Amino acid sequence: MTTTLHFDQEVMNLLHAAGGEPLSTCIQCAMCSASCPAAPFMDDSPRRLIALINADLRDQVLASNTFWTCASCFACTERCPRGIDPAQLMYALRRYSIWKGVHREDLVGPDFSRRFVRTILRNGKSYEPGYAPAFIWEGGFPGMVREVQGALRLLRKGRLPLIPSRIKDLDGFRRMIGRIIPLEGFE
Amino acid sequence: MTTYAYYPGCSLETMAASYHVSATEVARRLGIDLVEIEDWNCCGATAYSQVDELLAQVLCARNLALVEQSGRTDVVAPCSACFKNLSFANLHMQDDGDLLEHMNYALDADGLAYSGSVRVHHLMGMLVDEVGIDAIRARVTKPQEGLRVAVYYGCQLVRPHRPGQGMQDVEDPRFFEDLMEAIGADVVPFPHRLRCCGGSLIVTSRKAALAMLHELLRSAGESGADLIVTACPLCQVNLELYQAEVNREFGAEFKMPVVYFTQLMGLALGASPKQVGIGSEIVKAGSVLACRGAATP
Numbered sequence: 001m002t003t004t005l006h007f008d009q010e011v012m013n014l015l016h017a018a019g020g021e022p023l024s025t026c027i028q029c030a031m032c033s034a035s036c037p038a039a040p041f042m043d044d045s046p047r048r049l050i051a052l053i054n055a056d057l058r059d060q061v062l063a064s065n066t067f068w069t070c071a072s073c074f075a076c077t078e079r080c081p082r083g084i085d086p087a088q089l090m091y092a093l094r095r096y097s098i099w100k101g102v103h104r105e106d107l108v109g110p111d112f113s114r115r116f117v118r119t120i121l122r123n124g125k126s127y128e129p130g131y132a133p134a135f136i137w138e139g140g141f142p143g144m145v146r147e148v149q150g151a152l153r154l155l156r157k158g159r160l161p162l163i164p165s166r167i168k169d170l171d172g173f174r175r176m177i178g179r180i181i182p183l184e185g186f187e
Numbered sequence: 188m189t190t191y192a193y194y195p196g197c198s199l200e201t202m203a204a205s206y207h208v209s210a211t212e213v214a215r216r217l218g219i220d221l222v223e224i225e226d227w228n229c230c231g232a233t234a235y236s237q238v239d240e241l242l243a244q245v246l247c248a249r250n251l252a253l254v255e256q257s258g259r260t261d262v263v264a265p266c267s268a269c270f271k272n273l274s275f276a277n278l279h280m281q282d283d284g285d286l287l288e289h290m291n292y293a294l295d296a297d298g299l300a301y302s303g304s305v306r307v308h309h310l311m312g313m314l315v316d317e318v319g320i321d322a323i324r325a326r327v328t329k330p331q332e333g334l335r336v337a338v339y340y341g342c343q344l345v346r347p348h349r350p351g352q353g354m355q356d357v358e359d360p361r362f363f364e365d366l367m368e369a370i371g372a373d374v375v376p377f378p379h380r381l382r383c384c385g386g387s388l389i390v391t392s393r394k395a396a397l398a399m400l401h402e403l404l405r406s407a408g409e410s411g412a413d414l415i416v417t418a419c420p421l422c423q424v425n426l427e428l429y430q431a432e433v434n435r436e437f438g439a440e441f442k443m444p445v446v447y448f449t450q451l452m453g454l455a456l457g458a459s460p461k462q463v464g465i466g467s468e469i470v471k472a473g474s475v476l477a478c479r480g481a482a483t484p
Contacts, residue, residue: 014240037383038383038385038388041398068391071342071385071395071396073346073383074342074346075346075383077347078348087347095239095240107391120231124228124229125200125228126197126229127197128201154202154428157468158467159201160202165197165201167226167227167228172296172298173228173249175296176294176296176299177245177293179245179296180239180293181239181242
C-alpha cells in the first residue's frame with residue numbers, strides 16, 4: 001500500500017538544515033506579504049501561497065510565479081510570528097519545481113539557476129559572461145542593446161573579465177561535488 | 188598586527204574590485220592583516236539553494252575547511268551574500284553533527300576536513316565589533332564633513348538574524364550609521380535603508396527588480412543624500428548599473444553615486460581617491476566627493 005504525502009509535508013521534507021516551523025502552524029496573518037517588497041509582482045502573495053500549500057493545491061502552487069519572484073531579502077523570515085521561514089520555503093519550491101520540471105513556461109529563473117550552477121561546477125567561481133548572455137534577448141531587441149551597453153560600461157571600467165577565473169584544485173573540487181550530486185546532469 | 192583569513196568572493200575579483208582595493212587599504216591603515224584563503228571557491232550566491240541545498244552547503248564547507256587548514260580561527264567576508272552563506276552553513280554544521288559528517292564525507296574527496304571551529308565575520312562587523320568605532324574615530328585624519336550619505340544596509344548584512352543578535356539589530360540597526368558618523372559623514376534619514384534592492388531578480392524578474400530599485404533611489408533622493416553608501420557588491424552594481432534603465436522606465440533623473448563604506452573610510456583615514464578605487468563607478472562619485480571637500484588630497 002502506498003501513502004501519498006499531503007503537499008505541505010512533502011514541502012517540509014525538502015527543508016533539511018534550515019526550515020523553521022511547519023507550514024501547518026501558519027495563522028494567515030499576512031505579515032509575510034506585508035513585509036515583502038516583491039509581492040506586487042507575485043501571482044499569489046506569500047500568505048496565499050502558504051494557504052494553497054496547506055490546502056494541498058499542488059498544481060496551483062507549481063503554476064505560480066511567486067517563489068521565482070522572491071528576492072531572498074528575508075524580511076518575512078524575520079517577522080513571521082509563528083517562526084515559519086517563508087524565504088527558505090521559496091527556495092524549497094524552486095528546487096521542487098526544477099526537479100519535477102514543472103513551472104510556468106515564461107519564467108527565466110529555472111534556466112538561469114541551471115546555467116549558474118553549471119558555470120560554478122566548471123570553474124569553481126562565478127563568471128557572469130558565462131551564463132548572462134543566454135538571457136540578453138529577454139527584453140527583445142531594445143533590451144539586448146541595453147544589456148550590451150551595460151556590459152560595455154563595466155568593461156571600460158575594467159569590471160568585466162574576459163577570461164573566467166578558475167580555482168586551482170578543480171579536480172578535487174569536482175570529486176567533492178560528485179559526492180553530493182551526480183555531475184552528469186549539469187554537463 | 189591582527190590577522191584574519193579573508194574571503195573576497197567572486198564579485199570582488201571583477202565587478203566589485205574597488206571594494207577589494209578599499210577593504211585592503213582600510214585594513215592596512217588600521218593595522219589588520221587580511222590573508223586571502225588559498226584557492227577559495229564560490230560561496231553559492233543565491234542560485235545554489237534553489238538547485239540543491241546540500242550542494243550550497245558543501246561549497247561553503249570547503250571554504251571553511253580551507254580556513255581551518257591554514258590554522259586561522261576567524262574569516263572575514265566583505266560581501267553580504269557570501270557572509271550570509273558562510274555564516275549559516277557554519278551554524279548548520281555546528282548544530283547538526285549528521286550534516287557535518289555528511290559534509291566531511293564530501294570534503295574528504297578533496298583531501299579536506301572541517302571540525303566547525305571557524306568564526307565568520309562580515310567585514311563591517313569585524314571593524315565595528317573587533318576594532319571598535321572609537322578606535323576608528325581616533326584614526327581619522329580627513330573627516331568626511333559635509334558629505335550627506337544615505338546609509339544602505341540592504342538585506343543579508345543583518346537578515347536573517349544570527350544567534351545572539353537582538354531583534355533591534357534586525358529592524359532598527361545603528362552600527363552602520365555610527366561607523367559613518369565616526370568618520371565625520373553627515374548621515375541623512377533614509378527610510379528604505381533596510382529594504383531589498385532586488386539585486387537577485389535583475390535577470391529573472393526584471394520588472395520587479397526595476398521597481399524595487401526605483402523605490403530605493405527615490406527614497407535616497409528625497410532624503411537629500413549626495414550618495415548611497417553600501418556594504419554589498421550586488422547592491423552596488425545593481426543600484427548604479429541599472430540607474431539609467433530606471434530613469435527611462437519611470438521618467439526619473441537619478442544621478443546617484445553608490446560607493447562602498449570602505450571607500451569613504453579609506454578617504455577618512457588619509458588614503459587618496461585612487462587608493463580606494465574611486466573612478467571605477469558608472470555613476471561618477473569623484474566630483475561630489477571633491478566638491479564636499481571629502482576627497483581632497
